[in-house]
Amino acid sequence: MWRDALLVAGKDLRIEGRAKVALNQVGPYALVVLLLFGFAFDEDRPLLENAAPGLFWVAVLFSGLLAVQRSFSLESSDGAVDGLRLSRLDPAGVFLGKAAAVALQLVVLEILLTLGIVVLFHTELSGAALLAVSGVVSTVGVATAGVAYAALSMGLRVRETLLPLLLAPVLAPIVLAATEAWRSALHLSTDDGWRWLVLLGCFAAVYLAGGVLSFGSLMEET
Amino acid sequence: MRSVLAPPRRLTRALGWSALAALALNTWWGLWLSPPDVVQGQFVRMLYVHPAVATMCYAGFGLCALASVAWLLPRLRSPRWDRLAVAGAEVGAVFCAATLITGSIWGRASWGVWWTWDARLTLTAILFALSLGYLALRRAVSNPQSRAFVSSLVALLMALTVVVDHYATDWFVTLHQGETLPVPSPTVHGWQLATMLVSFFAFALVFAWLVVHRYRLEALEERYDSEAFTLALQARRSEGEGVQPPPHVVKIAPEPAGQGQDRQPVEVPSR
Numbered sequence: 001m002w003r004d005a006l007l008v009a010g011k012d013l014r015i016e017g018r019a020k021v022a023l024n025q026v027g028p029y030a031l032v033v034l035l036l037f038g039f040a041f042d043e044d045r046p047l048l049e050n051a052a053p054g055l056f057w058v059a060v061l062f063s064g065l066l067a068v069q070r071s072f073s074l075e076s077s078d079g080a081v082d083g084l085r086l087s088r089l090d091p092a093g094v095f096l097g098k099a100a101a102v103a104l105q106l107v108v109l110e111i112l113l114t115l116g117i118v119v120l121f122h123t124e125l126s127g128a129a130l131l132a133v134s135g136v137v138s139t140v141g142v143a144t145a146g147v148a149y150a151a152l153s154m155g156l157r158v159r160e161t162l163l164p165l166l167l168a169p170v171l172a173p174i175v176l177a178a179t180e181a182w183r184s185a186l187h188l189s190t191d192d193g194w195r196w197l198v199l200l201g202c203f204a205a206v207y208l209a210g211g212v213l214s215f216g217s218l219m220e221e222t
Numbered sequence: 223m224r225s226v227l228a229p230p231r232r233l234t235r236a237l238g239w240s241a242l243a244a245l246a247l248n249t250w251w252g253l254w255l256s257p258p259d260v261v262q263g264q265f266v267r268m269l270y271v272h273p274a275v276a277t278m279c280y281a282g283f284g285l286c287a288l289a290s291v292a293w294l295l296p297r298l299r300s301p302r303w304d305r306l307a308v309a310g311a312e313v314g315a316v317f318c319a320a321t322l323i324t325g326s327i328w329g330r331a332s333w334g335v336w337w338t339w340d341a342r343l344t345l346t347a348i349l350f351a352l353s354l355g356y357l358a359l360r361r362a363v364s365n366p367q368s369r370a371f372v373s374s375l376v377a378l379l380m381a382l383t384v385v386v387d388h389y390a391t392d393w394f395v396t397l398h399q400g401e402t403l404p405v406p407s408p409t410v411h412g413w414q415l416a417t418m419l420v421s422f423f424a425f426a427l428v429f430a431w432l433v434v435h436r437y438r439l440e441a442l443e444e445r446y447d448s449e450a451f452t453l454a455l456q457a458r459r460s461e462g463e464g465v466q467p468p469p470h471v472v473k474i475a476p477e478p479a480g481q482g483q484d485r486q487p488v489e490v491p492s493r
Contacts, residue, residue, distance in 0.1 A: 152372050156362045165358055169351035170379065176344070206382070214375055221368040 001093040008089065008097025012071060013104065021070055022105045027112055030063040034116045045122075052121040053182035056113055057175045060142065063109050064171070065164055067102050068146035072154050081154065084219070091216030095147060099211065103143035110135055127185030130193045134181035134200060141174040141204035148211035151218040173203050229434065237431045244424035251417040259414070265331040270417050272324040274425040276346075279321045280384050281429060282314020283353070287381030290374035301444065304370040307377055308360060309436035313429060315353040322346060342398035345387040352380050366444070 016022050037055045041048040048055075075081040084094060117123045125131065149167045153159040177200040184193025229237075252270035259266035289307035292298045325343065326336045337343065356376045363369035391398055 152375065153359070153362070155368075158362050162355075162358055162362055165351075166355040166376070169348045169355060172344075172348050172351075210375075210379075217371065218375075221371045 004093025012101035095215035241427035285310030
C-alpha cells in the first residue's frame with residue numbers, strides 16, 4: 001500500500017512539476033483571495049488583524065478545492081482513471097498517494113499564504129509549534145476529505161459545481177477548529193489551542209479512515 | 223417492511239387527517255390554553271414548535287443513515303432501503319430548514335439576534351448544507367446502484383454530524399440551552415409539558431405522512447425510469463403500424479427530445 005502511495009504521489013507531483021498549475025494558478029488565486037479580504041476589511045484594520053486566521057483558512061479552503069479538482073481532472077482526461085482502475089495498485093495506496101500529493105501542494109500554498117497575512121494583515125507570528133502542528137493536521141483533513149469527495153463526484157457531468165457544495169460543509173469543522181487553534185497560537189484568543197487541535201485530529205482521522213476504506217468502492221462505482 | 227412503507231391508501235389518508243388534527247390541537251393548546259412563561263413571556267410558545275421540529279430533523283437524517291447502512295450490508299441490500307434513505311433525507315432537510323427558521327425567530331426574541339455563531343446553530347447549518355449536498359448528489363448520479371452507494375456514504379457523514387450536533391450543548395460552551403426535556407425530571411410542567419408532548423406527537427405524524435408519500439414517489443419515479451423507454455418504444459411502434467396505442471402507454475410515454483412542440487397530441491379514445 002505504501003509503495004503504491006509513493007508511486008501515485010510521485011506521479012501526481014511530477015505532472016504538477018511539469019504543468020506548474022498549482023504554482024502559476026492556484027497560488028496566485030489564493031493571494032488574490034487574501035487581497036480581496038484586505039479590500040473588504042480595509043477600513044477596519046483591527047478587525048482584519050483579528051480575523052486573519054479565519055481569512056487564512058478560508059483562502060486555504062478555496063485553494064484546496066481547486067487543488068483537489070485539478071488532481072482528479074488529470075485522471076478524467078484520456079480515460080486515465082480506467083488505467084488507474086485496471087492497474088493492480090492498492091486503492092488505499094492510490095487514495096493515500098493522491099491525498100499526499102494534494103497535501104504537499106497545500107503545505108507550500110499555506111507557507112505562501114502565511115507570508116501573505118504577515119505582509120498584508122500585519123500578523124505577528126507566535127506559537128510556532130501549535131501553528132505548525134495544527135497546520136499539518138488541518139492539511140491532512142482537507143486533502144483526505146477533498147480526495148474522497150472528488151472521487152465520489154468524479155464521473156459526474158456536474159462535478160465542478162457539485163464538489164464545492166459537497167465538500168465545503170464537510171470541511172467547515174476543519175476550518176473552524178484550525179482557525180481557533182491559530183487564533184490561540186497568535187494570542188488572539190484565550191482558548192486552549194491544543195484542545196482545538198484534538199478536535200482537528202479527530203476529524204482528520206475520520207476523513208483519512210473513511211477515504212482509505214471507501215476509495216476502492218468509489219473508484220468502481222463512479 | 224412493504225406493509226409499513228406502502229400502507230393502503232385509506233390508512234395513509236387517515237394518517238394525514240390525524241396529523242392535521244394533532245397540529246390543530248397543538249395550535250389550540252399552544253396559543254390559547256398554555257399560559258405565558260414567567261421569563262420568556264409569550265415567546266415560550268415557540269417551545270411547542272421548535273424542539274419537535276428539530277427532533278423530526280434528527281429523525282429524518284437518522285432514518286436516512288439507518289436505511290443507508292442496511293443498503294450497504296450485502297445481505298440486506300434492496301432498492302427499498304435506498305428509497306427509504308432518500309425519503310428520510312428529504313423530509314429531514316425540510317424539518318432542518320424549519321428548525322433553522324423557527325430557531326432564528328426564537329433567537330431574535332430571546333437573545334436579540336437572528337443568528338449567532340454558537341456551536342449548536344453552526345452545526346445545524348452545516349447539517350442543512352450537507353443534506354442539500356446529499357440531495358444534489360442523488361440528482362446528479364443516474365445509475366441507481368452508484369447513486370445508492372455514494373449517497374449512503376454521505377448519509378453516514380450526516381449521521382455523524384447529527385450526533386455531534388445533538389451533544390454540542392454538552393461538549394461546547396453554547397448560548398443554546400441544553401436538553402429541553404431531560405428524563406426523568408423535565409424542566410417544564412403542567413400545560414406547557416402537555417402541549418409540548420402534543421407537539422412532538424403532531425410533528426411525528428406529519429413526519430410519518432411525509433416519509434410514506436416521499437417513499438411512494440420514489441418508487442413511482444423508479445418505475446417511470448425503468449418502464450418509460452419500453453413504453454415510448456411501444457407508443458412509436460403503434461404509431462408506425464397505424465394502431466392506436468393503449469391509453470396508459472400514451473399517458474406515460476415521454477415525447478422524444480426536441481420534437482414535443484412539433485408533434486400533434488395523440489387522440490386517445492375514451493373508454
